[in-house]
Amino acid sequence: MAKQENIVNGVVQTEEELKQYNYLNLGPTHPATHGIFQNILKLDGEIIVDAQPTIGYIHRAFEKLAEHRPYYQVTPITDRLNYCSSPINNIGWHMTVEKLIKAEMPKRVDYMRVIIMELARIADHIICNSVIAVDTGALTGFLYVFQWREKIYEIYELICGTRLTTNIGRIGGFERDFSDDVWRRIEEFVNEFPKALKEFESMVMRNRIFMDRTIKVGPITAEKALNYGFTGPNLRAAGVDYDVRVMNPYCSYQDFDFIIPIGSNGDTYDRFCVREEEMWQSLHIIKQAMQKMPAGDYKADVPEFYLPPKEDVYNSMEGLIWHFKIVMGEVHVPKGQVYHSVEGGNGELGFYLVSDGGRQPYRLHFRRPCFIYYQAYPEMIKGAMLSDAIITMSSMNVIAGELDA
Amino acid sequence: MEQQINNHLIESLLREQFADAVIQVEESYGMLDITVQRDKIIEILQWLRDHSVLQFNFLTSMNGMHFPEVKNKELSMVYHLHSFFTNARIRLHVFFPISDPHVPTATGLWNTANWMEREAFDFFGIRFTGHPDLRRILNVEDMLYHPLLKQYPLEDGTRTDKEDKYFGR
Amino acid sequence: MALTKVNEIPEMYTGEGYALTKLEKVVGLARANSIWPLPFATSCCGIEFMATMAATYDLGRFGAERLSFSPRQADLLMVMGTIAKKMGPVLKQVYTQMAEPRWVIAVGACASSGGIFDTYSVLQGIDKVIPVDVYVPGCPPPPEAILDGILKIQEKIKTEGFKRRDSTEYKQLLASYGIE
Numbered sequence: 188m189a190k191q192e193n194i195v196n197g198v199v200q201t202e203e204e205l206k207q208y209n210y211l212n213l214g215p216t217h218p219a220t221h222g223i224f225q226n227i228l229k230l231d232g233e234i235i236v237d238a239q240p241t242i243g244y245i246h247r248a249f250e251k252l253a254e255h256r257p258y259y260q261v262t263p264i265t266d267r268l269n270y271c272s273s274p275i276n277n278i279g280w281h282m283t284v285e286k287l288i289k290a291e292m293p294k295r296v297d298y299m300r301v302i303i304m305e306l307a308r309i310a311d312h313i314i315c316n317s318v319i320a321v322d323t324g325a326l327t328g329f330l331y332v333f334q335w336r337e338k339i340y341e342i343y344e345l346i347c348g349t350r351l352t353t354n355i356g357r358i359g360g361f362e363r364d365f366s367d368d369v370w371r372r373i374e375e376f377v378n379e380f381p382k383a384l385k386e387f388e389s390m391v392m393r394n395r396i397f398m399d400r401t402i403k404v405g406p407i408t409a410e411k412a413l414n415y416g417f418t419g420p421n422l423r424a425a426g427v428d429y430d431v432r433v434m435n436p437y438c439s440y441q442d443f444d445f446i447i448p449i450g451s452n453g454d455t456y457d458r459f460c461v462r463e464e465e466m467w468q469s470l471h472i473i474k475q476a477m478q479k480m481p482a483g484d485y486k487a488d489v490p491e492f493y494l495p496p497k498e499d500v501y502n503s504m505e506g507l508i509w510h511f512k513i514v515m516g517e518v519h520v521p522k523g524q525v526y527h528s529v530e531g532g533n534g535e536l537g538f539y540l541v542s543d544g545g546r547q548p549y550r551l552h553f554r555r556p557c558f559i560y561y562q563a564y565p566e567m568i569k570g571a572m573l574s575d576a577i578i579t580m581s582s583m584n585v586i587a588g589e590l591d592a
Numbered sequence: 593m594e595q596q597i598n599n600h601l602i603e604s605l606l607r608e609q610f611a612d613a614v615i616q617v618e619e620s621y622g623m624l625d626i627t628v629q630r631d632k633i634i635e636i637l638q639w640l641r642d643h644s645v646l647q648f649n650f651l652t653s654m655n656g657m658h659f660p661e662v663k664n665k666e667l668s669m670v671y672h673l674h675s676f677f678t679n680a681r682i683r684l685h686v687f688f689p690i691s692d693p694h695v696p697t698a699t700g701l702w703n704t705a706n707w708m709e710r711e712a713f714d715f716f717g718i719r720f721t722g723h724p725d726l727r728r729i730l731n732v733e734d735m736l737y738h739p740l741l742k743q744y745p746l747e748d749g750t751r752t753d754k755e756d757k758y759f760g761r
Numbered sequence: 762m763a764l765t766k767v768n769e770i771p772e773m774y775t776g777e778g779y780a781l782t783k784l785e786k787v788v789g790l791a792r793a794n795s796i797w798p799l800p801f802a803t804s805c806c807g808i809e810f811m812a813t814m815a816a817t818y819d820l821g822r823f824g825a826e827r828l829s830f831s832p833r834q835a836d837l838l839m840v841m842g843t844i845a846k847k848m849g850p851v852l853k854q855v856y857t858q859m860a861e862p863r864w865v866i867a868v869g870a871c872a873s874s875g876g877i878f879d880t881y882s883v884l885q886g887i888d889k890v891i892p893v894d895v896y897v898p899g900c901p902p903p904p905e906a907i908l909d910g911i912l913k914i915q916e917k918i919k920t921e922g923f924k925r926r927d928s929t930e931y932k933q934l935l936a937s938y939g940i941e
Contacts, residue, residue, distance in 0.1 A: 247882060248880035435679070539653065730882070750889075
């Protein structure tokens with residue numbers, strides 16, 4: 188016979204039905220979520236039973252916007268996808284268009300791009316990793332390594348004039364060669380950053396509190412990660428050595444020697460360590476690129492798409508004509524569809540470009556790694572403690588701009 | 593060269609298995625573009641995923657498309673598949689009329705299809721039959737139209753400071 | 762220029778052991794140099810705000826070190842980044858939860874006017890839903906510009922006076938946004 192308290196309105200309740208759950212609305216604006224995501228958490232005490240994510244709070248209509256912008260004006264939109272590493276997005280887009288128009292880049296452009304992209308990867312991982320540390324209670328590390336991000340900003344600033352949303356380079360190369368000051372600063376960075384990174388690592392990586400907070404928190408198996416479309420550091424932390432730079436080398440990545448770090452259980456700690464190691468590998472790649480830097484031009488010979496420098500526009504007939512043609516959309520763009528992907532800060536950043544021969548893309552779809560892997564978030568935090576939900580999110584490096592397009 | 597052989601192999605294997613479902617096969621920029629019948633798409637995706645040689649185990653992306661001037665083929669879905677084993681990529685297309693925007697869902701094959709299909713629904717109004725939770729994902733719930741369809745304007749209608757004469761309209 | 766103005770000691774009658782001035786001025790000075798900002802960071806500008814908070818630029822120098830993530834305790838709402846139409850009501854709710862006196866900075870082009878995102882999903886400037894005190898231009902503004910915005914708001918706080926929040930103009934302004 189059922190006990191008296193098990194009967195509600197004359198119906199015998201199971202144990203599950205009698206349980207009292209709490210609902211916690213985490214977000215859209217919450218100090219602990221980096222960016223704006225809403226999760227309605229169903230809690231049993233402090234254990235998460237279920238999560239309902241809502242996204243789209245900064246949907247900015249990139250794909251529609253790209254249909255209304257000439258090719259060279261799409262670059263600023265790509266800046267704002269994953270704004271922690273915008274040069275990778277910019278260069279990925281340039282390479283997509285170059286693939287469409289079948290333009291060959293000189294080796295020097297490739298190497299320069301590799302240097303910029305690896306700097307951007309370091310900048311991206313600095314934010315992600317220091318923020319994981321902040322979420323476990325170590326603000327010092329963040330303040331410390333952020334100074335090095337400023338140094339990367341300074342390098343960007345010397346190359347293209349802006350700090351964060353870089354709009355770096357052009358379709359067909361760079362707008363100018365790197366100055367001596369840029370080379371000096373990159374070298375300085377490559378030589379001095381290891382010291383800081385080492386110090387950050389020694390503070391956090393074998394720290395007992397940090398390890399207790401992150402090991403076996405928010406784990407995902409390789410099988411599930413693949414099923415959910417994970418790419419980038421998050422997939423590698425789960426133990427799959429997939430890296431676009433190696434599988435489909437672009438931008439002469441095949442010339443460089445580097446390893447792909449992988450984790451084993453795909454938990455927060457593994458994701459942290461994979462990102463740390465990737466920063467070391469990026470430094471390694473930059474060093475190689477600087478050593479092997481070939482002589483040559485900083486731009487390809489594609490006058491139909493490469494906006495000429497202003498001196499040429501004002502002083503030569505050719506330059507003026509090409510400038511006019513590009514800006515007014517008089518150049519011939521081949522019809523076709525092309526998919527190109529680069530290894531972004533968060534994974535495979537893909538551009539699916541459909542051209543109907545017009546001056547704007549007919550359709551441009553971004554494969555945004557954040558958007559794809561964030562849907563696994565409820566499953567990853569199910570059964571975890573409430574405080575683990577925050578660390579899991581920051582270790583996935585979900586960037587709102589990329590998530591919501 | 594290896595890519596070339598692979599593409600031929602994929603095409604021949606696919607044609608062998610689904611002779612009447614494959615409508616058109618093209619190659620652009622080294623990647624196969626395969627147009628298939630709508631009602632066979634899930635069967636084909638599953639076959640490609642589970643095939644012992646091809647092993648297209650990874651759904652890279654899905655997106656909708658809108659071609660307003662092509663009669664009865666106004667909408668399309670594009671699937672990018674990638675095999676981590678052979679490093680081959682292919683692209684599948686299905687076309688269907690806007691009056692009947694229904695496509696079977698791929699959520700049974702890959703979990704990742706869930707949000708990508710919700711996005712395609714949000715942007716283009718493509719209904720995925722069998723989808724567990726087909727709601728708008730990026731836009732507000734009470735939006736009345738599907739914004740990426742070509743007939744709708746990009747710009748926000750509420751802006752008052754933009755005068756047409758400054759934009760040459 | 763702005764910097765000296767903010768930290769300037771107000772006019773006083775001083776003698777041995779006392780100083781006389783208007784209460785308004787002392788309160789203004791205290792308020793201006795102990796702002797508790799609420800960072801409402803949605804996108805790219807939020808990353809630049811992180812840079813502003815970090816060691817190199819250090820917002821703490823201007824008395825705004827203590828970030829208040831609860832709107833109930835905050836004086837200054839810093840809206841950084843694009844506000845989509847989906848986010849508009851949330852922003853308004855956060856604003857109404859803040860106690861008077863409250864100030865708002867719109868950081869960046871998106872928050873100020875919608876910026877490059879003149880699209881169907883983006884709110885064309887947060888001043889469509891809440892009143893704004895200071896606009897900081899830039900996409901994203903560099904930390905120096907954000908600091909300049911903070912200094913501007915400090916100047917405004919310092920010279921605001923007691924009566925503004927009770928004035929009919931202010932009430933009309935709020936009423937025009939539908940905020941009671």
